Amino acid sequence: MKTITYTIETVQPVKVGSQASQTDVQHAPDFLPGTSIRGALLAVYARKMGLDLDTNVTERRRWLNGDTRFLHAYPERNGARTIPMPCHLYAQKPLMKLFDSGSSMELPVNNVFENRLEDNDKRVSYGGFVEFGSDGRLVHHTVRKKFHLHVSLKERVYQLFRFETIEPNQTFQGMVVNADDALVQFLSTMQGQPLFIGGSRTSGYGHCIIREVTCWDQAIDTVSPAGNKMYIYAVSDWLLRDEFGRPATDLTAERAAKLIGSEDLVLRASQSAVQTASIGGYIDKWRSPMPIVTGVQRGSIFAYEIVQGTVDPAKVHRLLLRGIGDRRVEGYGEIMVRSAADLTVSSIIRIRSQTSPSATFEGSPALTMQKNEDDRMRLARILKRGQQVLLQGKREEGVLVLWGKTVIGKQVNNSQISKLIDLINAALYKVELHGESAIENTRQDVLDYFRHLTVRRDGAERSNQRAREQLERFKVDHKTIIDFMINFIQGADEPIFDQYFGTGHDGSLTKDEKYIQSLWLLQHYLRFVRRNRKHQDVRDGVGTI
Numbered sequence: 001m002k003t004i005t006y007t008i009e010t011v012q013p014v015k016v017g018s019q020a021s022q023t024d025v026q027h028a029p030d031f032l033p034g035t036s037i038r039g040a041l042l043a044v045y046a047r048k049m050g051l052d053l054d055t056n057v058t059e060r061r062r063w064l065n066g067d068t069r070f071l072h073a074y075p076e077r078n079g080a081r082t083i084p085m086p087c088h089l090y091a092q093k094p095l096m097k098l099f100d101s102g103s104s105m106e107l108p109v110n111n112v113f114e115n116r117l118e119d120n121d122k123r124v125s126y127g128g129f130v131e132f133g134s135d136g137r138l139v140h141h142t143v144r145k146k147f148h149l150h151v152s153l154k155e156r157v158y159q160l161f162r163f164e165t166i167e168p169n170q171t172f173q174g175m176v177v178n179a180d181d182a183l184v185q186f187l188s189t190m191q192g193q194p195l196f197i198g199g200s201r202t203s204g205y206g207h208c209i210i211r212e213v214t215c216w217d218q219a220i221d222t223v224s225p226a227g228n229k230m231y232i233y234a235v236s237d238w239l240l241r242d243e244f245g246r247p248a249t250d251l252t253a254e255r256a257a258k259l260i261g262s263e264d265l266v267l268r269a270s271q272s273a274v275q276t277a278s279i280g281g282y283i284d285k286w287r288s289p290m291p292i293v294t295g296v297q298r299g300s301i302f303a304y305e306i307v308q309g310t311v312d313p314a315k316v317h318r319l320l321l322r323g324i325g326d327r328r329v330e331g332y333g334e335i336m337v338r339s340a341a342d343l344t345v346s347s348i349i350r351i352r353s354q355t356s357p358s359a360t361f362e363g364s365p366a367l368t369m370q371k372n373e374d375d376r377m378r379l380a381r382i383l384k385r386g387q388q389v390l391l392q393g394k395r396e397e398g399v400l401v402l403w404g405k406t407v408i409g410k411q412v413n414n415s416q417i418s419k420l421i422d423l424i425n426a427a428l429y430k431v432e433l434h435g436e437s438a439i440e441n442t443r444q445d446v447l448d449y450f451r452h453l454t455v456r457r458d459g460a461e462r463s464n465q466r467a468r469e470q471l472e473r474f475k476v477d478h479k480t481i482i483d484f485m486i487n488f489i490q491g492a493d494e495p496i497f498d499q500y501f502g503t504g505h506d507g508s509l510t511k512d513e514k515y516i517q518s519l520w521l522l523q524h525y526l527r528f529v530r531r532n533r534k535h536q537d538v539r540d541g542v543g544t545i
Contacts, residue, residue, distance in 0.1 A: 489519075
């Protein structure tokens with residue numbers, strides 16, 4: 001059995017649910033769940049191998065019922081997988097307010113395992129993920145997420161639903177533990193391949209790419225405690241049960257000694273830093289939620305004193321591979337064993353995200369007076385956010401303007417509109433990845449696609465003709481959608497952008513950023529047409545042919 005590590009890059013927003021979701025609001029976790037990754041990989045594997053898991057016992061054990069564990073994918077920083085924010089740190093409330101507001105980039109903390117808590121100390125509960133630095137400082141990271149509003153039309157009653165997604169252009173690192181040779185070989189072939197995680201993949205969500213697949217002969221983390229202190233760190237949520245099978249939130253000293261020690265090991269529970277979490281789930285096959293139980297929250301730390309005996313490194317290694325508690329194959333129950341020196345922290349620092357080239361303000365009289373770098377970055381972020389809100393409003397206006405000029409035939413199949421959306425999505429991905437140098441290539445891709453519909457080919461002529469005839473019945477501003485898109489994509493970086501977004505940007509947007517904004521407008525318009533065409537009325541030139 002081997003351990004596999006890999007990275008996942010999010011190309012599109014990823015839509016996955018969390019325990020905090022409600023009837024009209026779906027929150028997203030700040031990581032890629034192991035169950036979602038396993039399901040996405042299993043779909044690719046079953047399609048390649050032509051499997052039926054209901055009858056194939058071997059494959060079912062490999063993926064679902066065996067010892068193979070698909071751990072959660074946490075944010076990657078500096079080539080390593082970060083870990084959840086620990087629960088053993090406290091700080092003064094006034095200093096936390098400065099840190100929260102962004103006025104301070106570093107927060108001095110008090111380690112509850114080493115120092116007595118002072119008056120006005122408050123637990124540092126930012127969530128997110130951290131890197132342990134060699135200088136005793138924690139580097140705190142958060143995952144970028146965004147809320148979206150979905151409007152569904154049922155029986156002339158609008159239903160609003162908000163859902164949260166993990167934003168694109170982020171990198172996560174995941175692990176598969178206890179993988180056999182067949183799984184190792186399959187994941188090796190997935191390197192550089194697309195993987196769709198979560199829901200709504202046909203609406204522009206879930207596209208990811210797997211990279212840096214690496215196979216190890218043992219668990220990566222096999223650190224054993226040093227001295228007479230030992231700490232067990234919850235790297236993911238735990239679902240524990242006591243001797244009577246009831247949900248539990250305490251890892252007793254007796255149970256910990258059996259898990260990691262020799263027969264004569266005796267542990268004494270010390271002051272711990274533990275928080276609880278409500279853990280549930282959803283069974284897609286049954287279309288039913290799982291019962292919600294109380295478990296141990298990730299980042300919790302159990303502390304013990306070694307009274308006698310020794311810790312067995314082989315048992316520690318086995319515990320790291322197997323995990324602890326229920327639902328371990330889904331990423332729960334991940335564990336680390338640490339010594340006191342590993343948890344010594346003096347402060348937390350927050351790394352601010354880099355601003356894009358469009359948010360530079362050199363030469364601005366107001367900002368040249370700002371000598372404080374934090375103020376410069378804060379103002380740049382505020383202006384960038386305001387600019388994004390303005391562009392989003394212009395984009396929504398542009399969609400409605402184009403919709404008012406749209407005439408679409410009943411014969412036009414939604415699959416043809418979806419192909420146009422995929423074409424724009426591919427262009428967006430290329431430009432966001434390669435910048436201005438990819439603009440001409442994306443234009444050529446669009447021209448090649450429409451040229452493909454007009455070229456006579458053996459065996460494909462009939463289907464091409466049918467698709468072309470459908471698109472000719474889709475008209476925008478008295479032009480077929482083919483002519484409209486060709487004209488649109490040719491001028492997307494300058495005249496088209498100025499037409500729909502205006503010219504008052506003072507050169508703050510680069511050529512490729514303007515091109516991307518125009519493509520986003522076209523993509524949103526096509527998605528709007530696909531979603532609303534069955535509700536449109538035949539009036540004022542808007543309707544069906």
